[in-house]
Amino acid sequence: MPTKDFLLNNIVWFMLIALVVLFSLMNQYFFTAANFQNILTQATVLGLLALAAALPLLVGEIDLSIAGNLGLSSAIGALASIELGLPTFAGVGVGVAFATLVGFINGLCVTKLRMVSLIETLGMMIILQGALLAITKGSTIISFSDAYIWVGQATILGGWPVMPFFLLAAFILMGIVLKRTVFGRKLYATGGNTDAAFVAGIRIDRIKIAAFTLSGMIAGIAGYFLASWQIAIVSDQGSGFLLYSIAAPILGGISVFGGRGQVWGILGGVFLLTIIQTGLSIVNVPSFYVEMIGGVLIFIAVAVDALRVGANGRR
Amino acid sequence: MTNHLLEIDTVVKRYDSLTALKGVSLTVSPGTVHGLLGENGAGKSTLVKTIAGLVSPTSGKIYWQGQEVNDADVEAMEDLGVFLVTQEPMVVDSMTVADNLMLGRWPSKGAFVNDRKMYKMASAFLNDLDDANLDPHQLAGELSAVDRRKLNISRALHSGGKLIILDEPTTDLSVSDKALLFDFIRKLKTTGVSFIFISHYNEEILEICDEVSVLRDGNMVGANQSVQHVSSDGLSELVVGRDVVLFQRQPQPEKPVAWSLREIRAQGLEIDELDIYEGEVIGFAGLPGSGARELGRALYGLIPGATGHLNYRGNAMKLPAHPALAIDNHIAFLAEDRLRDGFIGIQSIAENITLSSIHRVAFGGWVNRAKERKIVEQFSKVFEIKAQSQNDPVLSLSGGNQQKVCISRLMATKPQLVVLNEPTRGIDVGVKEEVHRIVDTMSNSGVSSIVITSDLDEMLRVTDRVAMFVNGRIVDVQPSSQLTKDIVFSKAFASTEATRFSA
Secondary structure, three states: HHHHHHHHHHHHHHHHHHHHHHHHOOOOOOOOOOHHHHHHHHHHHHHHHHHHHHHHHHHHOOOOHHHHHHHHHHHHHHHHHHHHHHOOOHHHHHHHEEEEOOOOOHHHHHHHHOOHHHHHHOOOOOOOHHHHHHOOOOOOOOOOOOOHHHHHHHHHHHOEEOOHHHHHHHHHHHHHHHHHHHHHHHHHHHHHHHHHHHOOHHHHHHHHHHHHHHHHHHHHHHHHHHHHHHHHOOOOOOOHHHHHHHHEEEEEEEOOOOOOOOOOOOOOHHHHHHHHHHEEEEEEEHHHHHHHHHHHHHHHHHHHHHHHHHOOOOO | OOOOOEEEEEEEEEEEOEEEEEEEEEEEEEEEEEEOOOOOOOOOOHHHHHHHHOOOEEEEEEOOOOEEOOOOOOOHHHHHHHEEEEEOOOOOOOHHHHHHOOOOOOOOOOOOHHHHHHHHHHHHHHHHHHOOOOOOOEEEEHOOOOHHHHHHHHHHHHHHEEEEEEOOOOOOOOOHHHHHHHHHHHHHHHHEEEEEEEOOOHHHHHHHHHHHHHHHEOOOEEEEEEEEOOOOOHHHHHHHOOOOOOOOOOOOOOEEEEEEEEEEEEEEEEEEEEEEOOOOOEEOOOOOOOOOOHHHHOOOOOOOOOEEEEEEOOOOEEEEHHHHHHHHOEEEEEEOOOHHHOOOOOHHHHHOOOOOOOHHHOOEEEEEHHHHHHHHHHHHHHOOOOOOOOOEEEEHHHHHHHHHHHHHHHHHOOOOOEEEEEOHHHHHHHHHHHHHHHHHHHHHHHEEEEEEEOOOOHHHOOOOOOEEEEEEEEEEEEEEHOOOOOHHHHHHHHHOOHHHHHO
16 A cells, blocks of 8 residues: 555655744744744754664664764864864864764674663763763853854755755755765665674674764764763763653654655654744743643654554564 | 365455455365465455464355354454464463463453463363473473474464364474364264364364365365375366376486585584585475584574585685675575565565665666666566566565465576575465476576475476485485485484474
């Protein structure tokens, strides 16, 4: 039944269109360029983080530490610039390098030490959050150079913020890697059936470590973007993104069982979550309800994922 | 005819495009063992699943003690007394024999299990069965293979079983263990319990059964024949049918040695030397744990810590430590459990075929999809893989076509040595012969193959030589033309100690 499959595989885009229509009818401000610029900018950090979350999911693992990694690595990068006087790009580089290292360690723990990724990355998340609190001592980092905050603040082409262009570039790049490269093939194979992929000669451990490492690197870049955009690194930077960054790829069709899903689905999931948040606030739903409604929608999406997996006949 | 325990009357089972049972009838009398023969895909498992209530028939009637049974599910059939004991014994290893005997039906008071009562009941029950050698307090995980099967049968009896379906219960059993199992079955028979006994081996059927029925291609080609009136050859003819031309490998001219295996060592594996000739098909025969399967796995880097030396036409190499290294050294491996280790079910035929040889269709990490499509088309054509497109997920194919995809994946790596584990398990009769011919064609192009199969007839038909394994060592290597099933059996499968390794 291709129609049913088509509906299930693209549920996120149908929900997205429905919400855009609904919010546009409810408030005239919603369907304006200014609001879409706002939505796209907001979607950038979540989008990058969702890509970071998707990589471990594709190989059948999960990484809960990406949001914590985002926070701590951005603080380390910023402090490297501020305290040690490193140039901005070097400071950012230090932050991203740290985040990459954290991802690499996650990968080693999950493969070589056979730790269960759900618990290992939960532990890592708490460590990273705790370390951020420790190095900031509860205060907010705000003294950034102009160069540091350029990405988050600059506009081009008559008022369009630059952040969404990076988001777009990141998704195109990831799409190419997943669809066209040997590495992408191996990611899907590893998540699709780890045992068979191993017997087929794929070095499972290396692929998983690469997925976690790349995930950490992307989380680091997202960390820099968030700090540059907010012009602040608070002592619990990024913690609000955790569940949404895991939910977005799943909403978009990346299976929690591994080996399934496309990049453009993740983008749909990211937009959906962002539009829910901005839309609900534009139509004056009190912020107390926003989280709950978002939760319900995520719930629906995971139910759809279960249906989709069942429909495709997996045991 | 109410003296029958079970009567199956023209049962038909149709799946989407496939008719698994085409009007099958048979009867089972109380206190008898009823043999069920047929090749894989003949409909045996569909028939017993229908009897056990796992599958509901498309049409036809089932009578239990003369009463018609309608739309019965597993629970309803178990209430009547029909139990299916599968090849994989359903035993919880970490629980005791008594726990397993009453699994889910423990004597209890409220939420609490009455342990003392349970062990007392279990002792009494196991004593009554006369074979009191099962200790209720022993952990099920510590039991031998035959005792685990006895435990499963006992559990079915304890739950009120009157008709026990045994699906290939002698798989992996040594000769002496098999004798113990048969004694147990004979003893239970005298108490009025009936069995349906599924086997691939005519000898077993003739030894333990009272009656035998033969299925071929969903048809009952010989129902309720008394074993006194059939011979082993007669059964084979019924099983295979005269229209299937069985592949028989022709004697091969002398070829030079292609692969030399030296000092292969792993836990329970001690192979000093074995030479495999160019284009040779060599069979490895032996019980699980005998080293036959283990050597195949070791050659492909699937046994961690295995050591040894290989030599391919003068190129010395170490035993590969990972499948990726084995593939680099032109060794390929077909896994025994196709569904688990053979392919990625949710991915396409194309992606599966190039899975192991992706570097051959890629340039600098980029997949060349045009080149990939061409290679996949070639294999689809040569092996006649039946599918709508090469984008179909492999899980949607039939067992035979799945296996052809797996073999394509191996061949796409351009191997010189192919280890084939159970290459025709769960494949229809016709496709089976196709697979045999594929192996034959491969060998004509100079590829050496190792065939590991539990079907000795198949092994003798497709191989040039057979190496027989006991306790991790090769005890004999003989040309297949000079071997019979009995010789292979007595040399490789008769040992009692051999089963100890598998524990």
